[in-house]
Amino acid sequence: DTAVSQTPKYLVTQMGNDKSIKCEQNLGHDTMYWYKQDSKKFLKIMFSYNNKELIINETVPNRFSPKSPDKAHLNLHINSLELGDSAVYFCASSWQGGDTQYFGPGTRLTVL
Amino acid sequence: GESVGLHLPTLSVQEGDNSIINCAYSNSASDYFIWYKQESGKGPQFIIDIRSNMDKRQGQRVTVLLNKTVKHLSLQIAATQPGDSAVYFCAENANYGGSQGNLIFGKGTKLSVKP
Numbered sequence: 001d002t003a004v005s006q007t008p009k010y011l012v013t014q015m016g017n018d019k020s021i022k023c024e025q026n027l028g029h030d031t032m033y034w035y036k037q038d039s040k041k042f043l044k045i046m047f048s049y050n051n052k053e054l055i056i057n058e059t060v061p062n063r064f065s066p067k068s069p070d071k072a073h074l075n076l077h078i079n080s081l082e083l084g085d086s087a088v089y090f091c092a093s094s095w096q097g098g099d100t101q102y103f104g105p106g107t108r109l110t111v112l
Numbered sequence: 113g114e115s116v117g118l119h120l121p122t123l124s125v126q127e128g129d130n131s132i133i134n135c136a137y138s139n140s141a142s143d144y145f146i147w148y149k150q151e152s153g154k155g156p157q158f159i160i161d162i163r164s165n166m167d168k169r170q171g172q173r174v175t176v177l178l179n180k181t182v183k184h185l186s187l188q189i190a191a192t193q194p195g196d197s198a199v200y201f202c203a204e205n206a207n208y209g210g211s212q213g214n215l216i217f218g219k220g221t222k223l224s225v226k227p
Contacts, residue, residue, distance in 0.1 A: 040120065041120055041219075042217070042220070043220075044217070045214050045215065045216075055214070092155075100158050103148075103155035104155050105153075105154055105155050106155050
């Protein structure tokens with residue numbers, strides 16, 4: 001079974017649309033993350049979240065919002081998509097305290 | 113050899129040779145470091161980690177060296193195989209044991225193994 005899964009794997013959409021990417025982990029971890037990887041392969045943290053605390057990277061536009069229906073899921077909602085949002089988005093999870101993070105397979109978002 | 117430029121740094125090695133991938137980290141307060149391997153079309157995969165109270169840690173065919181004086185981390189891969197071809201990232205965590213584990217990733221190095 002996949003430890004961290006994301007859907008969809010590919011997402012192609014028009015500018016201005018609103019979209020969501022889903023993430024689920026079956027590792028029992030209490031902390032989940034979203035990362036953005038740009039075309040130069042640079043990985044940057046967007047959010048980290050556990051049941052007590054949401055930490056937002058201050059460079060992330062407020063069009064991006066994480067939603068966690070339960071401990072095993074952290075979905076990423078993006079409003080009013082822009083061309084510059086095109087990237088690969090990775091979900092990850094870990095135990096609280098900075099232990100090893102396990103990554104999902106990624107979602108390639110293309111905004112036209 | 114290793115090249116650094118506008119594109120991802122690339123290291124090309126012959127199959128069977130040893131590879132050394134280097135990383136300079138930025139935060140002297142970082143106390144936990146991880147190496148990840150990312151194959152094409154996949155997410156980063158954990159390889160090995162090291163805490164700041166150590167200067168060397170060995171795994172299967174991999175060794176991580178930490179030099180805190182110059183804030184340098186290296187990953188050594190013994191007897192490199194074609195399956196080792198991937199992009200390798202170092203990551204640092206300055207908040208290990210704290211409330212959140214934010215990893216700061218390095219730029220990444222692309223390892224190409226020639227058969």
